[in-house]
Amino acid sequence: MKQEQNEEEISEKTEDWDEEDVGKRIVKRVTPNGTYFNELIVHVFCSMCGASFIGPSREAGGFLGGHECLHAWEFGQAMGRSDGLTE
Numbered sequence: 001m002k003q004e005q006n007e008e009e010i011s012e013k014t015e016d017w018d019e020e021d022v023g024k025r026i027v028k029r030v031t032p033n034g035t036y037f038n039e040l041i042v043h044v045f046c047s048m049c050g051a052s053f054i055g056p057s058r059e060a061g062g063f064l065g066g067h068e069c070l071h072a073w074e075f076g077q078a079m080g081r082s083d084g085l086t087e
């Protein structure tokens, strides 16, 4: 078996990612919360409202989690019940 050379592309950007950056890796990203290493840039979307996001996998997780949480809350409101997501 011939081992394929898997050369990963690196993104030099630390912000303002777009479609061209999806699949590339961010070697180092410094944020007020900490420093992230070797993050993949991903493109995700919310199946509930169609919003989409391109950026580091960590932020993509936050995007998806945030939308999921919001839409769950919206459902709760529509059903006229409190499911603990309100204060």
Ligand SMILES: [Zn+2]
Residues within 6 Å of the ligand: 046, 047, 048, 049, 050, 051, 067, 068, 071
């Ligand atoms: Zn959404």
